[in-house]
Amino acid sequence: MNRTIKYSYAHWGPFLYKAFLEQEEIEKINNLCSKESKDYRDNLAGLIKHEHVIDVKEIFPIINPYINSYMEAYSTYGYKPIGNKVELISSWVNYMTKFESNPLHTHDDDLSFVLYIKIPEGLKKEQENTVGNTAPGAISFMYTLGTGEYQVNKHIFMPQIGDLFIFPASLHHSVNHFQSEGERVSVSGNIKITNG
Numbered sequence: 001m002n003r004t005i006k007y008s009y010a011h012w013g014p015f016l017y018k019a020f021l022e023q024e025e026i027e028k029i030n031n032l033c034s035k036e037s038k039d040y041r042d043n044l045a046g047l048i049k050h051e052h053v054i055d056v057k058e059i060f061p062i063i064n065p066y067i068n069s070y071m072e073a074y075s076t077y078g079y080k081p082i083g084n085k086v087e088l089i090s091s092w093v094n095y096m097t098k099f100e101s102n103p104l105h106t107h108d109d110d111l112s113f114v115l116y117i118k119i120p121e122g123l124k125k126e127q128e129n130t131v132g133n134t135a136p137g138a139i140s141f142m143y144t145l146g147t148g149e150y151q152v153n154k155h156i157f158m159p160q161i162g163d164l165f166i167f168p169a170s171l172h173h174s175v176n177h178f179q180s181e182g183e184r185v186s187v188s189g190n191i192k193i194t195n196g
Contacts, residue, residue: 012155015077016171017074017165026162030118033187035050035052040053046101046102048095048100056090056091059187059189066166070111071086084195085195087192087194090190091188097184098178101174102174103174110192111168112169112190112191116163116186119161120181122181126179135156135176137175137177137178137180138156138158138176139174140157141156
């Protein structure tokens, strides 16, 4: 006798959100990025030569609709509302090149985001040809350090141009180095949520 069994499941603990920006939005953000802006490395964990400040007042109007979407989605999936006032505290751009990496770390404030605006062509080929699970240039989000069977404690993404991730600032994440030529350019920021 065949029957349908209804079930539900949780993927893991943190609410990790992924969206995709329009080309026009990517271009606007790209125009805000410069290696001539203030060096931001003293505030970051990355082993990256070029990490620079982005003006939060300029980038916030582009990112804010996605932050609001995150908050709405968070409430929709059974959680309580997380506030009604959003403030972008800091934002920066990482120009990652071969052999650079971003070790396991967290961010400050309540939420964080990372957006990809450039991926080298060689990195795509490197990812396809890599043996094992080293995932060059991928971003890994890790919830716990447990390694037992049947635990979903890590999500790994091979980023594409336009990919945007929003996540709790306390969620550990890292990026492995790669060996391809070119720059892997990502934009990040820290967000404060309050009841205003």
